Amino acid sequence: MPSRDSGVNMGRNDEQIAFWNGPAGERWVTAQADLDHMIRPLGLAAIEAAQVRAGERVLDIGCGCGDTTLALALRVAPGGTVTGMDVSEPMIARARARAPDLAFQVADASTATAPEVDVLYSRFGVMFFADPVAAFAHLRRALAPSGRLAFVCWRELAANLWASLPLQAANRVLGPGDPTPPGEPGPFAFADRRKLLGTLESAGFSSIDIRPLDLAVPCCEAGDDETLRAAFARIGPAARRLAEAPPDLRERAIGEIVAEMRTRVGPNGVALPAACWIVTARR
Ligand SMILES: C[S@@+](CC[C@H](N)C(=O)[O-])C[C@H]1O[C@@H](n2cnc3c(N)ncnc32)[C@H](O)[C@@H]1O
Known part of the structure; x- marks a missing residue:
């Protein structure tokens, strides 16, 4: 859990804050290099969409281990600034170790006081708010009058084979279940385009553009069982199901995923289809 003196106010996002400060945050830190390799092209597509320029001020929401914060810092140089904000203490610790010269804040982006910025950016870090309209309305207030929003989020689970195939395999052992239902805070919260559009409109954004991006992402670069286990049992809905399973069933489910x-x-x-939305909007 976050320490008392962290910038995280326990409130409506308690469950997610606990999740990202627990085993999920540890899994992301352990697998940081592989996960960055896997999702980097998707984050870069959102940076391109944001048209981030030298001299601009950017907030990287849910920056995790800081991969995009580093990429954004290169884009805004010279003269710009980037702040990485995240609720996860272990992930921010990793980010600080990777980029000691950059500014990182352990804070809940839905309520924290953020510096005024030209760009609100996120790579898969904005789908976890208990009240997304309130969170985006709050974040919008940090934007300069001509400021803009750009992020990448997942479309529906079924189109994201990197996530759906391991879940289906785990479910063959554990029984049916989806710990990350669409619409709930979690990776697939914004799978429904109309709901996402309505959320951003209600939060006050204008010129909202939501377009699909489909890419095969590199999940792992070898095919031995150990690599497959590491790659597919650590993220997404399958990892969440495995974490809740009794140890004997968990091992069988991992065996099914590897098979x-x-x-x-x-x-x-292994490279598998990923289906995202690239979202841009103006203040
Ligand atoms: C799927 S991870 C993505 C991390 C990073 N953006 C990346 O692409 O590597 C989601 C991140 O959102 C963060 N997060 C979830 N809820 C948050 C909130 N309310 N405020 C700030 N960060 C949050 C989590 O701690 C986690 O680091």
Whole structure:
């Protein structure tokens, strides 16, 4: 859990804050290099959409281990600033270790006081708010009058094979279940385009553009069982199901995931379809 003197106010996002300060945050820190490799192209697409320029001020919302904060810092140089904000103490600790010269804040972006910025940016860090309209309305107030928003989030689970295949495999052992239902705070909260549009409109944004991005993402670069286990049992809905399963069933479910993923190994490991929204808007 966050320490008493952290910038995180326990409130409506308690469950997610506990989640990202617990085993999920630890899993992301452990797998940081592989996860960054996997989702970097998706984050870069949102940076392109934001048209971030030298001299601008950017807030990286839910910056995690800081990969995009580093990329944004290169874009805003010279003269610009980037602040990375996240509720997860272990992930921010990793970010600070990677980029000691950048500014990071352990804080709940839905309520924290943020510096005025030209760009609100996020790579998969804005889908976890208990009250998304209130959170985005709050974040919007940090934007300069001509400021803009740009982020990447997941579309529906079924189109994201990197997540749905391991979940289906785990469910063959654990029984049916989806710990990350669409519309709930979690990775697929914004799967429904109309709901996402309504959320941003209600929060006061204008010129909202939501367009699909489909890419095969590199999940792992080898095909041995150990690599497959590490790659597919640590993130997404399958990881959440595994974390809640009794140990004997968990091992069987991981075995089923590895067996499924063996069938997907190509010459360069496993790459699987990812389906996202690239979202931009103006203050
Ligand atoms: C899927 S991870 C993505 C991390 C990072 N953006 C990346 O792409 O590597 C989601 C991140 O959002 C953060 N997060 C969730 N709720 C948040 C909130 N209310 N305020 C700030 N960060 C939050 C989590 O701690 C986690 O680091």
